[in-house]
Amino acid sequence: MHSDLVISHDFSLRTLNTFGIDARARHYARITAPAQLAAVLADPPLAALPRLVLGGGSNLLLTGDFDGLVLHMATSGREILPGGGEHVLVRAQAGENWHAFVEWTLAQGLGGLENLALIPGTVGAAPIQNIGAYGLETKDVFHSLTAFDPASGEMVTMRAADCRFGYRDSVFKQHPERGLIIVDVTFALPRAWRPNLRYAELANELANELASGLTNTVAGQGAAVPTARQVADAVIAIRRRKLPDPQVIGNAGSFFKNPVVSAAQCAALLERYPALVHHRQEDGSEKLAAGWLIDQCGWKGKSLGAAGVYPKQALVLVNQGGATGADVQRLARAIQADVQERFGVLLEPEPVFV
Secondary structure, eight states: OOTTOOEEEEEEOGGGSTTOOOOEEEEEEEEOSTHHHHHHHTSHHHHTSOEEEESSSOSEEOOSOEEEEEEEEOOOOEEEOSOOTTEEEEEEETTSBHHHHHHHHHHTTOOSSGGGTTOOSBTTHHHHHTOEETTEEHHHHEEEEEEEETTTTEEEEEEHHHHTOBTTBOHHHHOGGGOOEEEEEEEEEESSOOOOOOSHHHHHHHHHHHHTTOOOBOTTSOTTOBOHHHHHHHHHHHHHHHSOOTTTSEEEEEOBOOOEEOHHHHHHHHHHOTTOOEEEOTTSOEEEOHHHHHHHTTOTTOEETTEEEOTTOTTEEEEOSSOOHHHHHHHHHHHHHHHHHHHSOOOOBSSEEO
8 A cells, every 4th residue: 555545434525525415435545646546446455346536526416425435636736748839738637626727827828728717626527527618618628638547557648539528528427437537637728829708698798897997908919809817807707696605505516517409499499488598509509508497497596405596596506504415316306307397308417426
């Protein structure tokens, strides 16, 4: 066993998941160096147990105690790599806080991640979920990652094609049985940066800020073009208005994926619901706003027991105090049933249920 590795038993996970669910792990190890992964999984009794890899705990719902081994990725480190051509390559360890990493890239004068500011969680979780916001996804700025393969005991390098990215999806979710553990992630940030203002909400926020006298702009692009810092500030302002702080009220951010439907299905819905919020995708399909669908079913601000729907954003389910994973599941299923009955659309949860 690695000399710095400590295995804890009957360990509370309440502070390690943003929902604040009070579940316990049979065994727990805080991983601060990649070599510890090989050491702990070289122990046959531990390696044979069910395994849960935790980062920031921001994208999971603990539905009960975990009768296995929790590996908490707490590695740290970030660096700018040489080369990259038209891109600047930036690498971060899996345990780095995601928002702190975004802020660090901005402090280095690097744009590209600003639309993903203030998303909770760690760097290692970003490719698993293919996190995204305001017209940008991890896959758009992804270069490669290093993962530990428990089957071989070796580190493997994975490129974008290996990760099989989809909407809030990746090979890590598609094939969890492989057990790959992300160790670090490298991003390719554009040297010739341009703001991504595809989403009207973000563009409007920035327009208001610029009109208020925030005049620092990208050199050579004219007075109307914001800086990456300004885009990040606008994203942060929007998210803080709409989403609860997990330190104050337990939640996992957006609980449901925005459903993608055919153009024909969207058109049929628009005939019945002209105010339907939708976004045309590159392949001609339409992405619907799950929050709008939930709100139309009257769930915003409502609750079932200790689990509720956040009053400012219907897409967010919250722990109102002492909720269990079963409480949150029951609320989610009731919402799914109402949305499907009214709109004929099935909402899929974003968090992983454990």
